[in-house]
Structure formats: structure tokens, C-alpha cells
Amino acid sequence: MNKKMIINGGRRLAGDVTIGGAKNSTVALIPATILADTPVRFDSVPDIADVYNLQIILNSMNVKSKFQHSILDVDPTEIKEAALPSTAIKSLRASYYFMGALLGRFGRATVTFPGGDNIGPRPIDQHIKGFKALGAEVHEENDTIYITTGINGLHGARIFLDMVSVGATINIILAAVKAPGQTIIENAAREPEIIDLATFLNNMGAKVRGAGTDVIRIEGVLELNSRATHTIIPDRIEAGTYLSLAAAVGDGIMIHNIIPEHLESFTSKMIEMGVDLQIDGDQIYVPKTTQITPISIKTSPYPGFATDLQQPITPVLMLADGESKILDTIYPKRVRHIVELRRLGADIASAVEGVITVNQSTNLVGSVVQAAEIRAGAALMIAGMMADGQTVIKAADHILRGYDRVVWKLTQLGADVEIIAEDN
Template identity: 65%
Template sequence: MAQMVINGGKRLSGSVTIGGAKNSTVAIIPAAILSDTPVVLDSVPQIKDVYNLMDMLADMNVRSSFHDHVLKIDPTDIKLVPLPHGKVTSLRASYYFMGSLLGRFGKAVVGFPGGDDIGPRPIDQHIKGFKALGAQVKEHDNSIVIEAPHGLHGNRVFLDMVSVGATINIILAAVRAQGTTIIENAAKEPEIIDLATFLNNMGAKIRGVGTQTIRIVGVPHLVSTNSHMIIPDRIEAGTYLSLAAAVGDGILVKNIIAEHLDAFLAKIQEMGVNLDVREDSIFVYPNSQLSGVKVKTSPYPGFATDLQQPLTPLMLLADSRSIIVDAIYPKRTRHIPELIKMGAAIKVLDGQIVVDPTKQLAGTEVTAEEIRGGASLLIAALMAQGTTVINQAENIMRGYDCIIDKLHALQADVSYSGKESF
């Protein structure tokens, strides 16, 4: 179990550069096996999830190498093998191999997905999409077996609820299917647009991404000829913007696509955070007086569920009560008891997170049970007086590129004891 040790109560300054989007990367790596030629990805974040996915590629005889944020994947000798349950349960995004293996081989055997425990995240909409394309789905030995004995054929799929994961998985399965697939009530996240750009540059025919209706005309082959640059991570950006507003004496956050953060930026400006939004960066001025706000998460372009936790510590500095309603994952509250240990005036009441003004946090020992909750604790630890020890800090490393180096560049007093392979 890794630990992160933070000596807090210090003002930070300097600049930080946002890495490539985790949520794009973990979809595009499985998508790479749909190519008949080697693939090169640039601006790949150096996070634990990338290495976990590379391990899964190796199980399929897919060679990969990762250096200086450039990931090379060679799927030319890929073999269809079941993906072990143990590895799959360590990373929920591994379920994208369902769609990509089905698209490439017409069959996939994948262990039930794992990842962060933030409440129910069913895959029924994924299965609905696979069945609509002609696949048969069954469970066997704690795995999902998906097979299209007569091939995949385009069809119309209406998602009962907006689902990023289902939208991506259906795209991956449909891109090499026969005929046309139409996904209705599709998710609109920028990471889905990034995935479609990657696939289209290899010869796919995907239109309508970013809208609620996506049309995919299947093609027999995909060929990569140029490297693909992963878009900046809007969740990492929002996390550092929250950090900068909470403990910064002037911090420049670089490599940002501000339009991807419209809902988040509007909310922190409503709180009173003073920003200078530039072409591809945002400067956060020191803040002295903040007001409480109400946040309700919703699918993009609404306020991202992944940003409610990193925003929570900043709310403690407001002069009035703040309310968070997570309409996506209502059970995403496991960071709350840990913040209370630090002295936060925060509680869960009637399905809402209620955040009251808190004069001072105190360093203590807490646990990061998932990625974004860990980020929340990290920001709180930087705000707190004294030393905070964050247990299970490896969860933070799953989602934040080179985070220790970036915090050191801001003059944060942070150390990490994990024994990662990178």
C-alpha cells in the first residue's frame, strides 16, 4: 500500500502543464487493436492505468513501448485470448476490450470489470448494443463471453440512458461491422470525439460525435499512418484549478481546452475565483473571499461527476454553505468521512453533500479509496496545517500524470512511497 505524505499550510505558485486525457487514453489503447498496422499515440499520460492496459496487450501478443509520453502499439500479431479476471477487475476501462475484440475477431471473453467503487455502474447498455449488432452474450466462469457467429451487422441502437462507456464500446464494435450503425441518445464527451478522430484518421467512417446521434459506416480495415495526439485532460485541469484557487499565490495551468471546462469554470467563477482564461492556459489569481454555491453533476456539457470531489475542499473556504448533488453517481461520497477526520464541516444529508465553511483543516492519516476522492484529500492536505498521510495513494497515481513532479514544481512539500514500475 503506497503512501503520500503532505506537509500542508503553504502557499504554492508557479505553473503546471496538463497531460493527455486519461479517459481518452483508456479508450484509445483498446481501440488500437482494431488497426492492421502499428499505432503511435502522443501526449499519453504517465499513469498506472496505461501500464495496466499495456499488460493486457501483452497477454494478447500485442507489443507496446512507452517513453516520453509516446506510446507505440503493434497489434499485427495479435492473438484472441480471454482477458484474465484479476487484471480486468483492477481497471474498469478494460471493458473497452469487449468492443474492440468483438470488432476485430467477432468474439471477446473478458472478466467482469472493476475500477473505483463509486456505486453501481451497470454494463447493460453495452450488452444491449452488442446484441443489436448481432452478438450473443453469456456469462461463464466469472467472465462475459460475447460472440457474433454470423458476423456483426450495423443496426440502430437507442441507449436508455446516456452512457459514455456504452457509447464508446458500441463504436468500437461497429467500426468494422458490415453496414451502418446509428447510436441514439449517445454521450457527447470530448473524449468520445477524440476516439472518433483517432479511428477516422485510420479510415473509419464515424459522423455525429459530439451530438446525440452518431452514425458509423463499417469498414473492412483500419490502417494507421500518423501519430495521434491525445487531447488535454479536462479532469486533471479542473483538479489543478481547484488546487490553485485553494492554496495558490498565482498559478498558471497550461495545456487546457477551456471549452471542455465551461460548466466547471462557470461554477468556480460564481464562487468568486478570479481567473484569466487564455487561448490554451488559465491563470488563477490568489483568492481572499469565496461564496458558497450549489453544484449538480450531469452528462457533458454539464458539470462532470469526476470534478465534484476535487472541488469539495475549495468549498470549505467559502463564507456560506455549498451543496453538491451528484446525479450521475450519488454514492460517490467515500471521501467525506476522510475529510471529516481533517476537521471539515461536511456531511451527507438526504442524498446531498453539504459543505459548510471551515476555518482550518488539520493534517492526519486518511485513505484514498479511489482516484478523484484521493485528489480531494490531496488538495485538503495542502490546505491543512501539519502533516497528512494519504494511504492507498496508488489510486491517485492511476489518474494523474506525473503528479509528484508537478506538485514539486509548484513548491509543494509532497513525497510518495509507492513502488510503481514507472
């Protein structure tokens, strides 16, 4: 990590902001390209660090890619099996989607155990359970996962996930889409990003049915041929972050390129807080908010309140006249933003059982803080805008991993913010 974000806070923001393509779709779609038998093009690709890291991984396999002006072209037609670069793999958790994609393409995969955000345990046992059901053998040695299949390759299977897992659902889809026979995933995750992946694959000739429900059926196909540009869905987490920012420091902000249905659990909580959201088609206007009501939030798998949004909404709760509580049932240890918010003057704490308590904290003062991961960085970014004086967010590379052109967008709204290199 070598960048920091400097925010001169206390400014009210106004104007328009357009949401980019979904990060959590993008990081699954790019590994999926190696299953294609023709070049692939994506539109609405977010300009985030994860895209560039994924390009490095593609390049290591002789897969050419070009990214500019939100368009990403990927040509997997001359792909070669190769050791994947461990530095890029360790920089983002979603690199584990190459396990399923490589397994589907070559019938084997060797992947260094992925890195990414440190937000508590995120085991891959359900991924491995799925791969084994499809006919693979898996073993781990020295932080490297080796997945192989016998002479007959993969085959369809019925897989019941012991817990709802977005990552396992996606990885099993990637491995099964070219496997002969029918694969059924039960207790599958229902996130919009899974529907986006299935849409992309189906448009190339795959047969994935039931995405968006808890039972997904896949009939294996022999080849996948891209016929049109795939436009990535809007990022519901980025949208929720800007909605939070608008409620906290906005004097009227219009947020464009939103699918309101993807945000219903979040926007319902904002309305409960007293934020006058004006939803119109694919845009939401947030007028100046003068009073916030304390609420309780409990995260849960989609369509419940997203774990990725519990941190961005936290600074808004600091404006409420009373006590709010947050329980993250997905990642109970996702609390590393709390100590940093307290450096700014926030009255916030977490209990042993994982309940975060947020009290009114209207006199925030700028300080030096550190982003432990993407969404913690977003919470600090919003709090820094609320605080008087200058806030310096160290390890701001995390924010750049998840937020499309974030400095430009904030500046367009009137924020005084910049990203610079950290001092050595």
C-alpha cells in the same frame, strides 16, 4: 494497494503546471488499437498506472507496446486471441472497452468483469444491449462475460441507449466500426473523449460521424490503417483538479494545455465562487483567491458539470463563508471522500437523498486518511495541502491511476509531497 502519499501542508503554491493527455481518452484509445491493421502511435499519453495495466493486457494478446516520454507505440499486427489477465482487468474499470474492441476484431470476446473505482453501481446493460443489436450473443458466468457472434458476424444496427452512457457509447463504436452496414447510436454520450476516439478511428479510415452530438452514425469499413501520430486531447479532469488546487492554496498558478470549451461548466462555477480565472487561449491563470462565495453544484452528463470534478472542487468550497451544496446525479453514492475529509476537520456531510452539504472549514489539521478511488484521492490531496501539519493518504495508488506525474508537478509548484511504500 501498497503506496501512500505524505503531504506536509500549509504551504502556498505558485508557478506553472502543464496538463497531460486525457485519462478517459487514453483508456479507450489503447483498447481501440487492436482494431488497427498497422502499428499505431500516440502522443501526450499521461504517465499513469492505467497505461501500464493496459500494456499488460495488450501483451497477453501478443500486442507489442513501448511507452516513454509521453509517446506510446502499439503494434497489433501479430495479435493472437488469448485469455486476458484477470488481475490487470480487475484493476481498472475501463478494461471493459476490450469487449467492444475484441468483438470488432475477432467477432467474439471473453472478459472477466472489470474492476476500478468503487463509486456505486455502474451497470453494463447498455453495452450488452448494443452488442446484441449488432448481432452478438452475450452471457455471464462466474464474473466472466462471454460474447459471441454467428457465422455471419456483426452487422450494422440502430441502437437507442436508455440512459446516456459514455462507456456504452464507446464500446458500441469499437464493436461497430468494422461491422458491415450502418450503425446509428441514439441518445449517445457527447463527451470530448468520444470525439477524440472518433478522430483517431477516422484518421485510420473509419467512418464515424456525429461524435459530440447525441446521434452517432457509423459506416463499417474493412480495415483501419494508421497514417500519423494521434495526439491525445488534454485531460479536463486533471485541469479542473489543478484549478481547484490553485484556488485553494495558490499564490498565482498558470495552468497550460487546456481546452477551455471542455471546462465551461466547471469554470463558470469557479467564477461564480469568486475565483478570478484569466483564460487566454490554451492556458488559464489563477491569481491568489482571497474570498470564496458558497454555491450549489449539480452534476450531469457533458456538457454539464462532470461527476469526476465534484470531489476535487469540494475542498475549495470549504473556504466559502457559508453553506454550499453538491448533488451528484450521475453517481449519488460517490461520497466516500466525506468521512475522510471529516478526519481532517471538514464540516461536511451527505444526506440520504445524495445531497452533499459543505460548510466553512478553515482550520483543517493533517491526519491519516484513505483514498477510496481516484477523485476522492484528489479531494484529499487538495485538502491535505490546505491542512496544517502532515497528512498521510493511504491507498494513494488510486491517485497514481488518474494523475500524470502528480508528485513531480506538485513539487514544481512548491508542495512538500512524496509517495512511499506503505508499511506492511
